[in-house]
Amino acid sequence: MLLSEIHRNTKKKFDEFKIQTSEIDSRSIIKKILDLSDKDFIMDIKISLSNKESEYLSKVIDQRLSGKPLSRIFGSKEFFSMKFDINKFVLDPRPESEILVEKALDLIQENNLKSILEFGVGSGCIIAAILSNSIGTKAVGVDISEQAIMTAKSNLIKNGIKSFNLIVSDWGLSLNRAFDIIISNPPYVKTNEIKNLDENVKDHDPLISLDGGVDGLDCYRIIANQSRYLIKEKGYVLVEIGHDQAKSVEKIFGNNDFLLINKVKDYSKLDRVLIFVKKKIKK
Numbered sequence: 299m300l301l302s303e304i305h306r307n308t309k310k311k312f313d314e315f316k317i318q319t320s321e322i323d324s325r326s327i328i329k330k331i332l333d334l335s336d337k338d339f340i341m342d343i344k345i346s347l348s349n350k351e352s353e354y355l356s357k358v359i360d361q362r363l364s365g366k367p368l369s370r371i372f373g374s375k376e377f378f379s380m381k382f383d384i385n386k387f388v389l390d391p392r393p394e395s396e397i398l399v400e401k402a403l404d405l406i407q408e409n410n411l412k413s414i415l416e417f418g419v420g421s422g423c424i425i426a427a428i429l430s431n432s433i434g435t436k437a438v439g440v441d442i443s444e445q446a447i448m449t450a451k452s453n454l455i456k457n458g459i460k461s462f463n464l465i466v467s468d469w470g471l472s473l474n475r476a477f478d479i480i481i482s483n484p485p486y487v488k489t490n491e492i493k494n495l496d497e498n499v500k501d502h503d504p505l506i507s508l509d510g511g512v513d514g515l516d517c518y519r520i521i522a523n524q525s526r527y528l529i530k531e532k533g534y535v536l537v538e539i540g541h542d543q544a545k546s547v548e549k550i551f552g553n554n555d556f557l558l559i560n561k562v563k564d565y566s567k568l569d570r571v572l573i574f575v576k577k578k579i580k581k
Contacts, residue, residue, distance in 0.1 A: 302342045304328060308359060315363050326368055327358050365497040378427035382453045387445035388421040389507040390499075394564045395483050398538050398571050399427045401562055402481055405534050405573075406432050411478035414438070415528060417469060417521055418484055420507065422450030428481075429459050438477070440467040443506065470524045476533070480525050483538035484517035486510040514540060518547050522554040525574075534575055541568035548572065 305324055312320035328334060331354055332345065347355070361371050369375040369390050374383050377391040378399055384390055405411060406428070412435055416425050419439030429437055439462065441447050447464045454462055465472060487508045492500055499508070510516055518537065525535045535556065539547050548558045556574040564570035 299345055299347070300342050301328070301334070301339060301345050304345060304347070305339070308355075311359055311363065317362070323362060323368060327355070327362070330372060331355050331358065365501065367498045367502060370502045375421075375423075377423040378431075380423070380426060380430065380457050382421045382423045382426070383449065383456070384421050385445075385449060386502075387443055387504055388449050389483075389503050391421060391423040392483075394570050395424060395538060396427070397562055397564055398481060398483060398536060399424055399431075401560070401571055401573060402428050402479055402536055403431055405479065405536075406435060409478075409532075411533075412436065413477045414479045414481060415470070415473070415477040416440070417480065417482035418507070418517075419450045419464060420446055420483075422453040422464075424481065424483065425450075425462060426454050426457050426459050429454075429461060430457060436461040436463075438462070438473070439464045440470060440473070442466070442468050443504075469520050470528050473528060476528055476530045478530055478533045480521070480529050480533070480535045481537075482517075482521055484510065484521060486514045486517065486538075486540045486543060488512065488514040510540075513546075514543065515546055515550060518543075518550050522551045522556065525556070526554050526576075529576065531576060534573055536571060536573050538571055539569060541570070544569040544572060 305328055308324040309320045312323055317323060331351060358371055367390060369384055374381055375391045378396055382391060414425060414428060414435060414437040416439045419441045425437040425439050429435055439450060444466045447466050451464050485508050487510050489509055489512055492508055521537060529535055544561060551574050555577045557577045558572060559575055560573040561569055562571040
C-alpha cells in the first residue's frame, strides 16, 4: 500500500468528524507510528503495516476522534524546535507562547541581561527555549505544583539545559533576590468560562493552569505586586494575556508602578504579550 493511501484514509476519518487539523494530524500520527520523515511522504513510499502497527494506528485514530490532542496521546509536544514531555500536571505548550520567548530573547540580546524568573514554569518549555538560545543566562522557575517542577526538571535535562534552578513555591514568596527579566504565561481564563473552552483544553489541561479567577486577572495582580520587589531597576516583566485583557492588565501593573512599553500581537493579530518596566519616580 502506498503511503499516500494510508494518509488519505486517515485524513478522511478525521474529516468526517470535522477535525479542522485533519491534514496535519493524519501526517503526524503516521510519521510517529511508522517512524517516517517528510521525505517519505514526498516520495510516496510503499508501506506494509504489521498487525501491531495497524492496531496501534487504529487506537490512536480513535483517541484523536474522541477529542484527545495528539500531544496528550503521545505524551510530548514540540515547542521552539525542542521536544517536551507533557502529562496531566502541566499545560500543553502553545504556539503563541513562542512569541513570549522571542521577545524575551530580543531583550536579553539588546540589553545583555543575565537572570530570569519564570512564574508558573509548568513543563519548562519557556525557560528551556530561552536558555538554549542565549549565552550566560541563568533562570529560576517556580511552580506551586511539585509534579510540574519534576516534569520541568526532566525536560530541561533532556534538552541539555544546565543553568537553572527550579523551586516549588507559591509564586515568589520563597525568593529574596531580584532578576533582570520576569516572565509568565499565567492562568487567565475566567472561572465561569472554563466550561466553554474547547474539549482539547478543558478536558486535558490541568485546571490550575487555566483558572484565573472570577475576572481572569487574579494571577496578574499577584505577579504585578511581587514583581515590584523581584525585578531589578532596569529590568523587564513580560506576561502573556488573553486576547481581551490588555487594558485591564495594563491598569493592574500601572497601579503597581509599572509602565507598559510594548504590546505584542499573536499570529491572529490579537493582543498576546505585554512588556513592562518600572516607572521612573520623580525626585
